[in-house]
Amino acid sequence: MSVFAWRKRTRGKGKRGTVENSESMEREMENGTGPKRFPYIELVQATNNFAEEGKLGEGGFGGVYKGFLSDSDQFVAVKKISRRSVQGKKAYISEVKIISRLRHKNLVQLLGWCHENGDLLLVYEFMANSSLDFHLFGGRTMIPWAVRYNITLGLASALLYLHEESGQYVVHRDIKSSNIMLDSDFNAKLGDFGLARLVDEKLGVRTTGVAGTWGYMAPEYVRTGKATKGTDVFSFGVVALEIACGRRSTQPEYEGPHVPLVALVWESYGNERLCDVADK
Structure with a gap:
């Protein structure tokens, strides 16, 4: 029983650590320039509630959806990380932490992110000719x-x-x-x-x-x-x-x-x- 309880506490700490790391990282990014935080409702509207007909593809950590941001008049690609994917959460943190610091004409630009309602979302420039x-x-x-x-x-x-x-x-x-x-x-x-x-x-x-x-x-x-x-x-x-x-x-x-x-x-x-x- 004691071993089971220790494992449960350890897993809990790991999950809290992942969330705390992402929140701390996002607070740091909000004070800088570059990718911005998007409200969840804005991305829901942009993707028509992540409609299946707007799905661009499916990766190991979740789906990618085509969206349109009316405020900036541009199409975007929104990656929605699966809530069940522990690796997906780690990938989300890695992606925001690393690519937000990079600027190059041959890298897909990260426009922003959203961590709200338990969802992890990444917003990229839209690539018209796919992969x-x-x-x-x-x-x-x-x-x-x-x-x-x-x-x-x-x-x-x-x-x-x-x-x-x-x-x-x-x-x-x-x-x-x-x-x-x-x-x-x-x-x-x-x-x-x-x-x-x-x-x-x-x-x-x-x-x-x-x-x-x-x-x-x-x-x-x-x-x-x-x-x-x-x-x-x-x-x-x-x-x-x-x-x-x-x-x-x-x-x-x-x-x-x-x-x-x-x-x-x-x-x-x-x-x-x-x-x-x-x-x-």
Whole structure:
């Protein structure tokens, strides 16, 4: 009984700690510039009460809805974190804490947040052309090579900013084609910082535990749990191959679903048939 009571108190403290951390962080942000707190009722109205027909997608921590803010006359994307997701609450805190400090043309801009009525909401600029994977693997019109090149450059620019130019050392940890959004001109913008981590360069990289998406994670990251600039760069390389080949990292269609794209490209390179795997 005493062990059960201790565990219950510990879990309670953990939940209170998460809420207190988010509230403290939000109070700090309200005194600064950048993303703002949105009233819950405003986001309910903007999304037509989170109508299913306005749903843009579903992530691991909740749904994303299209909304319209009449006061600022702009469309937005509203991420609604599931109340049942403990990891979602941690991702909410991580995302607000990290991305609110960042400003770059190739990062999805966080416009604001809402922590009200037990709901956790994040408000982003709306991306008119959805995500990169939607266009690469959706069976629609082929993306021109010049556009693919610019998308790759945009993603590289975002990573350089996160790793070396932002004044912080930010490791994203979940770079993949579905997290690369495209604006109305098909400019790439990296989003979803729920797994991102700030790294203190004086203390060095610490083991964080493996988090991310299979097929995009560097082998050394899976082995050690240490996320670095290099592990982000590996993920960038996988996305670059997807862009060039038009195939998913873990499901190259013509070779069968169990041949990873990286292995397929290496094999083609060794056989001097690299052009065979390029998108046609």
